[in-house]
Amino acid sequence: MRTFIAVLALASASTALAGPPQVSFDTGKIEELTGAKGVFNETEGVFKVSVPRSDLTVVAAGVRLTPPMGLTSWAAFKPAGKHTVVMGDMVLLEDQVNAVMSVALDSGLEVTALHNHFFWESPKVMFMHIGGMGDKARLAGAVGKIFAKIKETSGGKGEVPTVNIDPANSSLDTRKIDAILGKSGDLKDGVYKVTMGRVTTMHGDTMGSTMGVNTWAAFAGGDDRAVVDGDFAMLESELQGVLKALRGAGINVVAIHQHMAGESPRIIFLHYWGVGRTEELAKGLRSALDRTANSRKAPR
Secondary structure: HHHHHHHHHHHHHHHHHOOOOOOOOOOOHHHHHHOEEEEEEOOOOOEEEEEEEEOEEEEEEOOOHHHEEEEEEEEEEEOOEEEEEEEEEEEEEEEHHHHHHHHHOOOEEEEEEOOOOOEEOOOOOEEEEEEEOOOOHHHHHHHHHHHHHHHHHHOOEEEOOOOOHHHHHHHHHHHHHHHHHHOOOOOOOOOEEEEEEEEEEEEOOOEEEEHHHEEEEEEEEEEOOOEEEEEEEEEEEHHHHHHHHHHHHHOOEEEEEEEOOEEEEEEEEEEEEEEEEEHHHHHHHHHOOOOOOOOOOOOO
């Protein structure tokens, strides 16, 4: 018995030292579906495909940025039980962000962050992080659609929603906004702003709207042509629903990140920009609000 236990212990130790088990990946299929070449990391059991943005000419503070300096889109695939997990980071110019985001969401992937990685660069570069879990082929196909959309919209072929609006000349019917959002706001200097507070806990105390934990929308312009910008404060579980609602309404997402550290529950913040008819913009925001705790059923 002692001999058996000793042999078992030795076998267990040998297995632990051997590292993670080898993973069988049809890497050729992933490359085919994504349209990108990849490298398999045997130690981590991860297959990573990359697409350098060699089509971009970006200068940051006088430095010519090249793909190895952070201008490479990538997606990494790893088995997780019976499923596959994908995580990635897409390098995008501003006019590409929302077109590519819609493709990601429509293809069943999650968008988990949107922010900058540099200062003083021209043109401005944004980074969109993606994730997903499920069938390997489905995930790889979705990533392939993203890479294809990046290529399609490169060279200034993306979306730039512009409108000539001076808030000093606003003529909004704020009652229409109130009726759709279910809450009144404040009109100041031609800007009508509606704020809806949320709460979280930090340092053992409640943090609410005045501390910056709020969703808000600021409208300017007229009923037929207006602009709205603002911020959504939401739980992690609400993010994907809000993204889909905003993009479905043609409202652009400009940033996804956190404003705090150590809060519970964790609050994600999403900044947006939309141009269109006031009522349609308000309906788009209402649709997004309905995917959060700040719905019509929530106390005002």
